[in-house]
Amino acid sequence: MGNATGVEITGPFGDRYSEILTQEALSFLAELHREFDGRRRELLALRKEREAALAAGGTLGFLPETLTVREGDWRVAEPAPGLQDRRVEITGPTDAKMTINALNSGAKVWLADHEDANTPLWSNVVEGQLNLRDAIAGTLAYTSPEGKSYALGDGPRPTIVMRPRGWHLPEKHILVGGEPTSGSLTDFGLYFFHNHAATRPYFYLPKMESHLEARLWNDVFTFAEQRHGRPAGTIRATVLIETFPAAFEMEEILYELREHSAGLNAGRWDYMFSVIKKFRDRKEFVLPDRNSVTMTVPFMRAYTELLVRTCHKRGAHAIGGMAAFIPSRRDPEVNRVALEKVAADKTREAGDGFDGSWVAHPDLVPVCREIFDAALRDRPNQLDRLREDVSVSEADLLAVAQTPGGHTEAGLRNAVSVGVQYLDAWLKGTGAVAIFNMMEDAATAEISRSQVWQWLHNGIALDDTGEPVTAELVERIAGEELAKLGGDHAAARALFMEVAVADDFVDFLTIPAYQRMP
Incomplete structure (x- = not known):
């Protein structure tokens, strides 16, 4: 289906889809596509060039051309409203039931996920945006096929931080000039357009591999703010450091986003994937069984220590990794062992100086909150812990061969x-x-x-x-x-x-x- 904006929709129009896919919203998506998609494609080509260099025997390291950034005296913007205290964050997709459960969970932040916990099924793309808009308006409700009703509670709700798809993924149902749009720009554009007047638009940015990709996001944010008359810095973004190359550019990524920055997150599962992917043909980077690669093995420990040190040096939040355990109502012993592991993981993160951490299930919110409550006491975060004792080298980050298992x-x-x-x-x-x-x-x-x-x-x-x-x-x-x-x-x-x-x-x-x- 075409329209006056020059955008073609190839997916079906379900109930209420016209509330999201308005002429004005699609016009904004077309602007984003024409302004930024060419640069996105160029940056994806640069990823390929880097991979070819690694395959030819190259390595990763801190960039000599950005030494002045790493040695400079600068800080990111002060924490934005709703993001000062992030001691426990819950993640999940944006279907109606999950949205309501997350917003009723008691967490400080909800990562509303249009990326790894979601699939880009056309109905998920559009209906997720509807659910987010209804949740922000306080009108979202859901009744399951079995007749169980879900509604938003009256208590304080988590700050919503929306995660769009990564730069590499297209949106095949929305075409501009016959070309698929970027999944990233689609998810960002629809959420920002429909919600910037009702709430502060905050985002989690996944899968980035360089500060140049962060610069692109920053330019997108500035364009959106100016286009819709919002003050600079209205948009805030937390970047997931979940690729091996990004671990060597953490300061530069914060610098590029500094007026829009809300910190960094240790996206540890994708980080493991990226370590394998980038050096997949090199035997010294072969990892053991997945369950052997804990957060205390040398290369993972170096990565998380450097992340906290980098963030707090620049006044940015450092958010810990996912507790992915799903509590069982059938097996108390499974729960006991798993909850001990979750508690140990969160205790380590709080002790290392992280300002908060992720959980995947509402039952884990109290576990994480209790541990960070004990560490933070009456403080909203640990930004004052500069971790000047931490010194991480390129060799430390690359020490994959020291992983036992x-x-x-x-x-x-x-x-x-x-x-x-x-x-x-x-x-x-x-x-x-x-x-x-x-x-x-x-x-x-x-x-x-x-x-x-x-x-x-x-x-x-x-x-x-x-x-x-x-x-x-x-x-x-x-x-x-x-x-x-x-x-x-x-x-x-x-x-x-x-x-x-x-x-x-x-x-x-x-x-x-x-x-x-x-």
Whole structure:
């Protein structure tokens, strides 16, 4: 369907879609596309050039050309209203039920996710925006097919921070000049357009690999503010440091966004994926079983310590990683062990100086809050803890070879099972999936399939059986694991094998998955 803005909508129009896809909103999306999509594509091409250099034997390091930024005397903007105290943040997709549960959770911040915990099914893209607008207006309600009603509570609600898709993902249902728009600009543009007058527009920015990509976001924000008559700095953004290259450019990323900056987050699951992806052909970067790669192994410890040090040096919040455990109402022992691990993880983060942390389930909000309450006492954050004792080198960040752990059949089976189960749900429109008492999203699925690829293409033999990891072994394990589950997983299994064992490494599994999505 075309319209007067020159934008073509190829997705169906559901009930109330016209409230989001207005002529004015689409005109704004067209402006964003024409102004910024060319630069977005250029920056994606630069990613490819960097990957080629790494494949040819190159490495990562702090940039000599930005030394003056790292040595300069500057700070980001003061924390914005609703973002001074971020001791516990809950994450989740923007379907109506999840939106209401998150806003009733007692967390300080809700990451309203249009990225890894969501799928870009057309209905999710548009209806998620409707749910956010209704939630901000206080009118959102939901009744499940079973007749259970959900409504927003009267108590204080978390500050909403919306996460758009990464720069690499397109939106195939919205075309400008016959070209798909950027998923990032679509998600940002629709949320900003419909809500900037009713609430402060805050964002989480995923998957960035350089300060140049942060500069692009900053220019988008300035353009939107000026276009709609909002003061500079109205928009605030927290950047997820979840790619290996970005860990070497944290100060530069904060600098580029400084009037719009709300800090950095340790996006640890995607960070593990990025470590594998960037050095996937180098045996010294082969990781052991996913569950062996804890936050205390040397290269992960260096990354989080540097993040807190960098943020607090510049007056920015440092937000910790995800507690992905899903409490079980059937197995108290599973809960006891898992909650001990969650508490230990959050205690370590609070002790390291993080200003808050993430949870994936409302039942974990009190656990995280209690630990940060004890650390913060009457302070809203720990920005005064400068962590000048921290000194992290390039070698520390690159010390992947020092990670203890093995390559086991159980680890391989878990990777295959989780990967296929997640993709099965993703293709059907669900992006946050409880598997083995863990909330799995696209990031953990990426770890699963990239570890299989890495083990296979680096000639790894399983420590416990001695069997080499081959495509045939992965196929056999997939068959055995899926037989335990029952049901038809043929489409997900085929996609998993495509992204896990093919000779060429697919940049993001969500790209071929999106091509298969209606």
